[in-house]
Amino acid sequence: MNAAHVFHTRVYYEDTDAAGIVYYANYLKFAERARTEILREAGIVQREMAETMGVAFAVRSVSVDYIRPARLDDALIVESETIEVGGATADGIQTVRRAEDRAELARLTVRLACLRLADGRPTRIPEAVRAALSRHIVVTKP
Amino acid sequence: MNAAHVFHTRVYYEDTDAAGIVYYANYLKFAERARTEILREAGIVQREMAETMGVAFAVRSVSVDYIRPARLDDALIVESETIEVGGATADGIQTVRRAEDRAELARLTVRLACLRLADGRPTRIPEAVRAALSRHIVVTKP
Amino acid sequence: MNAAHVFHTRVYYEDTDAAGIVYYANYLKFAERARTEILREAGIVQREMAETMGVAFAVRSVSVDYIRPARLDDALIVESETIEVGGATADGIQTVRRAEDRAELARLTVRLACLRLADGRPTRIPEAVRAALSRHIVVTKP
Amino acid sequence: MNAAHVFHTRVYYEDTDAAGIVYYANYLKFAERARTEILREAGIVQREMAETMGVAFAVRSVSVDYIRPARLDDALIVESETIEVGGATADGIQTVRRAEDRAELARLTVRLACLRLADGRPTRIPEAVRAALSRHIVVTKP
Numbered sequence: 001m002n003a004a005h006v007f008h009t010r011v012y013y014e015d016t017d018a019a020g021i022v023y024y025a026n027y028l029k030f031a032e033r034a035r036t037e038i039l040r041e042a043g044i045v046q047r048e049m050a051e052t053m054g055v056a057f058a059v060r061s062v063s064v065d066y067i068r069p070a071r072l073d074d075a076l077i078v079e080s081e082t083i084e085v086g087g088a089t090a091d092g093i094q095t096v097r098r099a100e101d102r103a104e105l106a107r108l109t110v111r112l113a114c115l116r117l118a119d120g121r122p123t124r125i126p127e128a129v130r131a132a133l134s135r136h137i138v139v140t141k142p
Numbered sequence: 143m144n145a146a147h148v149f150h151t152r153v154y155y156e157d158t159d160a161a162g163i164v165y166y167a168n169y170l171k172f173a174e175r176a177r178t179e180i181l182r183e184a185g186i187v188q189r190e191m192a193e194t195m196g197v198a199f200a201v202r203s204v205s206v207d208y209i210r211p212a213r214l215d216d217a218l219i220v221e222s223e224t225i226e227v228g229g230a231t232a233d234g235i236q237t238v239r240r241a242e243d244r245a246e247l248a249r250l251t252v253r254l255a256c257l258r259l260a261d262g263r264p265t266r267i268p269e270a271v272r273a274a275l276s277r278h279i280v281v282t283k284p
Numbered sequence: 285m286n287a288a289h290v291f292h293t294r295v296y297y298e299d300t301d302a303a304g305i306v307y308y309a310n311y312l313k314f315a316e317r318a319r320t321e322i323l324r325e326a327g328i329v330q331r332e333m334a335e336t337m338g339v340a341f342a343v344r345s346v347s348v349d350y351i352r353p354a355r356l357d358d359a360l361i362v363e364s365e366t367i368e369v370g371g372a373t374a375d376g377i378q379t380v381r382r383a384e385d386r387a388e389l390a391r392l393t394v395r396l397a398c399l400r401l402a403d404g405r406p407t408r409i410p411e412a413v414r415a416a417l418s419r420h421i422v423v424t425k426p
Numbered sequence: 427m428n429a430a431h432v433f434h435t436r437v438y439y440e441d442t443d444a445a446g447i448v449y450y451a452n453y454l455k456f457a458e459r460a461r462t463e464i465l466r467e468a469g470i471v472q473r474e475m476a477e478t479m480g481v482a483f484a485v486r487s488v489s490v491d492y493i494r495p496a497r498l499d500d501a502l503i504v505e506s507e508t509i510e511v512g513g514a515t516a517d518g519i520q521t522v523r524r525a526e527d528r529a530e531l532a533r534l535t536v537r538l539a540c541l542r543l544a545d546g547r548p549t550r551i552p553e554a555v556r557a558a559l560s561r562h563i564v565v566t567k568p
Contacts, residue, residue: 019198023440024204029296032296065203066201165297174440175438178499182499189499214472342495353484
């Protein structure tokens with residue numbers, strides 16, 4: 001059965017800013033760590049993916065809604081759901097929650113593109129990667 | 143006459159990643175630097191704004207389209223246009239361009255909220271700040 | 285029995301630069317994460333330390349020797365040893381190793397100062413914090 | 427006549443942390459920006475240096491003394507002096523000052539090594555680069 005991917009991370013000083021909260025760009029780091037772990041759990045290491053398959057993912061677009069701020073020392077959960085895996089693109093939603101009470105802190109909508117490293121052109125997502133991403137399609141589109 | 147705000151910055155090693163291009167979260171840093179300079183050019187320093195007016199801006203949402211990658215040593219231009227200044231929120235568009243050929247690299251749509259620091263609640267944007275942002279409304283909505 | 289503190293972390297895209305390796309400033313982030321976890325494992329949360337005891341640590345000096353580069357996807361170990369806990373300062377050594385083969389990647393010598401937040405002046409390290417740090421004094425000075 | 431190299435930069439939210447000051451690792455970013463500009467002012471662009479000469483600089487060691495904290499909105503000056511240019515290494519001192527009153531905030535001692543990208547081995551610093559660095563040797567060793 002498919003399920004959202006769950007990734008745990010933590011807020012350190014490096015993530016915060018003078019407003020006392022996590023700097024807005026850093027939620028994109030948390031989300032990217034989670035996407036990396038989705039692949040790793042399926043046996044796909046991005047450095048090897050680049051070297052052996054000659055492909056890499058690039059983020060085409062990201063939208064972030066900031067709901068509540070994360071603070072120093074907060075334990076965080078990043079929940080990732082794949083929405084759709086197309087030929088050369090994949091769409092997903094990632095929700096950053098405070099672990100303590102599961103409060104929603106930020107919600108990201110991400111579109112990834114698979115690129116051929118030789119020329120930077122879009123290319124079909126390799127089957128193993130496609131399977132890894134599809135494992136986290138939670139709701140089948142009707 | 144109103145005009146887009148223009149901010150110049152540069153890509154250093156710190157901004158790039160192992161894919162050889164600027165890491166996707168870092169465009170949000172470039173955009174934030176530009177927003178800070180919009181205020182500074184109007185005589186508004188954010189640290190003082192917090193201390194004397196008791197308010198600060200928080201990003202409510204940001205959407206980024208990544209068009210072409212920026213690379214090490216690229217000179218960048220961030221063009222910022224205010225779309226609308228509401229009571230407690232302001233909407234803008236920021237375009238990151240390569241200075242050399244003005245190629246569009248990333249386009250951000252940003253919504254800011256003005257918050258009272260005492261309780262984190264939305265509050266009316268101070269007049270001086272409102273004027274600074276309104277200076278960069280390029281197209282009047284019909 | 286005292287032992288070096290061991291902290292596990294991982295290299296993500298955010299940590300690397302266009303040279304394909306971890307950017308040199310980011311080893312300081314790894315080291316700071318480890319120092320935070322030393323305190324946390326002793327029940328000391330820095331945000332609470334600031335709020336209830338009115339003190340915080342500042343880094344007075346750090347020296348880093350870069351031995352071998354860490355790369356994307358590397359699992360890392362940060363080993364931390366306390367050298368000496370003085371009145372208001374603490375000295376330690378932190379070694380960043382590649383988990384796979386325990387190869388030494390970077391070695392940091394760090395001096396921390398305990399500061400009173402009210403005025404930024406040095407102040408005596410609280411006893412609970414002193415105990416937490418002393419737990420990782422490996423070699424007693426002769 | 428030789429002189430220290432002077433580089434201007436600014437503290438933005440991205441550079442600060444929840445303690446309200448610049449995060450300690452970020453002084454290394456400021457220093458690296460300054461080193462990049464030393465080369466650029468001598469007509470040496472690091473991306474081209476890698477592509478045409480097949481060499482790059484790596485930091486071998488860095489020591490930082492943190493004297494006073496930099497804060498949000500501070501204008502900073504990075505003064506860089508070359509101490510010695512050896513065969514494959516170069517040593518320098520970089521001082522980060524607050525522009526307003528020239529107060530010393532941090533002092534870095536840096537050793538760079540020139541590496542052949544093909545195999546990562548130390549290699550002789552190219553003459554053009556050697557000249558650029560030597561321009562900032564302020565005091566001749568007796």
